[in-house]
Amino acid sequence: MDSWLRFSAQSQARERLFRATQYACTLLGYALQKGGAADELRKTVSQLEAHMSLTRKLLRLGNSVEALESAKRAIHLSDSVLRLCLTISHLNRAMYFACDNVLWAGKTGLISKLDQHKWSQRSFRYYLFALILNLTRDVYELRLLMESEVRYRAAKSPPSPYPSTTLPIDPLSSSSATPALPAMSVWLHRQFNLIVTVLYSNPPLLLDLLKNGCDIFIPLDRLRIYPTGQGFVGACGLASSVLSILTIVHPWLKLKP
Template identity: 85%
Template sequence: MDSWVRFNSQSQAKERIIRAAQYACTLLGYTLQKGGAGAELCKTVSQLEAHMSLTRKLLRLGNSVEALEAAKRAIHLSDGVLRLCLTVSHLNRAMYFACDNVLWAGKTGLISKLDQQKWSQRSFRYYLFALILNLTRDVYELRLLMESEARYRATKAPPSPYPSTTSPTDHLSPQASPAAMAVPIVSVRLRRQLHLLVMVLYNNPPLLLDLLKNSCDIFIPLDRLGIYPTGSGFVGACGLVSSVLSIVTMVHPWLKLKP
């Protein structure tokens, strides 16, 4: 099992590169079509995209095993939220890869009379649920880091030797309505939270990259399932960006979010 996981991990970089090329073709095909390019050229790009998709499915054969191994590791995490999100996410990825393997067998003719549309929709549903759980994990870790940073700032902030004499509502007249008095307070809090959010993401590149990657990826199954159609151009751009981010985390492993 371990030897297979090690062998499988070596093909992930190739799969990511081909994925980037596939979505680049999707974006290129959309651009050519909008630009009024010839039908033959658009057909060639579309066929190239299809070949790359089939090659990716070949490289993903056996990825279900790796996803199951990741689920076995995640189930021992001490944090309950992370344990739930990561374990269920890896299990959904395992099912997604299994459906993808069936699709590959159908496209290559190993399984005749396969309802490819049905299996494609099924695989994208598993993929979507896995991405939702990954984003939930990202938001949860972001909230924990923001709370930790806020507590750190509160303890490090030097106490003022003078009593505070001004507040965001001091410039308002006594006759101002409660709603008008609440607006400056809410604005100040929002600015503080936004500044805290930016600082936390800036100081945690792995979380930022993972959040961006999952945010881009989620539009792909949403479009394929018809839940939120965005068009092939937007899907191609999102897939290309997320693929590049994945390649970056492979080139620089310290940028990969752990666990």
């Protein structure tokens, strides 16, 4: 078990580099197609993309074990929301990697007559559900930090020595509809500033939110739930890969737990 975990940790950085190259080829292939490049050049880029994908699948052999170990650790978290989101997310990642391993065996000929389309769709379903849970976790942590920031600001600001003279607004009166829109605009502006402040002071949460937000368009496109096109998928995959590499180079940027 420990040997598999050490192997997974050593190959993670290489897998991220191959992933960035794969989606860079996807984006390049889209640009070449739009630019009317020669068929031979587009074919070469497409073959390179396929080789990168197959190499990534090889590097991810055994990652299901690492995902199961992460699920075992997450189930002991004290926060019930984080415990639920992270445990189920890691279990879905384990299933995603298992399907990916079967696909690798089919592409290399170890498993003959494998329905690769069916297994690919199955793996993307697990991947999509894991990303939804990861985004739910990000939004939950963002909400907790926003509430903490509001409490900090309330404790820091001194109370006003003057009593409030604001008259209550009758919701049934016609004149109350006019100040409702400016009040809503002010509230939205404050919420936006609060979100920006919280994310600026918490780079790991910001990077994780951006990474998951980019990644989710990939399975949505592959499952034809929300088709976005090859170019957009390539750009999202490349961006999320670069963000993942940053968290590996600088471990303090990785969101914990």
